[in-house]
Amino acid sequence: MTFVFIKPKRKVTRVFWHCTATDHAHHDNIAAIREMHRQRGWSDIGYHIMGHKDGSGSYGRNLELTPAAQAGHNAAAIAVTLHGLEKAKFTTAQYNFARDLREQIDRAYTNGVTHHGHCEVAAKACPVFDYRNVLQLDARGRPAPTMTPTVPKFVAGGFAAADSDDFALPGRLLKVSKSYDDAVDDLQRILARHGYDPGTIDGWFGEQTEKAVMAFQRDHGLVADGKVGALTREMLIADPHLKAA
Ligand SMILES: [Zn+2]
Incomplete structure (x- = not known):
């Protein structure tokens, strides 16, 4: 309960x-x-x-x-x-x-x-x-x-600087979950760097993070299933926008 x-x-x-x-x-x-x-x-x-x-x-x-x-x-x-x-x-x-x-x-x-x-x-x-x-x-x-707990808000560039060189994701599927996951925290930062609003950067893969993943997938010609598998992972990490940011 x-x-x-x-x-x-x-x-x-x-x-x-x-x-x-x-x-x-x-x-x-x-x-x-x-x-x-x-x-x-x-x-x-x-x-x-x-x-x-x-x-x-x-x-x-x-x-x-x-x-x-x-x-x-x-x-x-x-x-x-x-x-x-x-x-x-x-x-x-x-x-x-x-x-x-x-x-x-x-x-x-x-x-x-x-x-x-x-x-x-x-x-x-x-x-x-x-x-x-x-x-x-x-x-x-x-x-x-x-x-902000009630209204998750993405602030452009607000948390990027310290993590700019740290774009790694584990080789496992990331998807909606009720548990905290360090890798999801990384995923959310990466999504934010791509300009997709993952909601709160908190390591919890919720609805807003899923939406951001789906938007990223749609824009990159991937199946928009909201899950980060091998293809989405590669695209997230390899994308040149990251390096330019
Ligand atoms: Zn105490």
């Missing part, structure tokens, strides 16, 4: 992202984390929302209450945690959950809040995972400019 974010009535200006700092499966639930936090002398779990390794989410502390999660920065904050410690052990499902939650929160606050890692306000590695990349944030903690 999809996790549904319900906006609290109290004032919120920032969302802090954490990890639970344990990879034990028996800690992958609210009760276990609540118990750990109570042992620290707190009245309840410090986090409002927890993302489990299977991609589901749970509510912890009542969202109407101030969190106990990032010392000195709890006021007007929401605290979210993903279960995990080692970077490699966070799951794609969790990242999908986090990304979806971030979008729900931004919709609820019409982009009026900023998102931060615990590490921004404490000398800690928390949340360990690459939260800016996973959540698609700019350095100020807002959805990156080309990645």
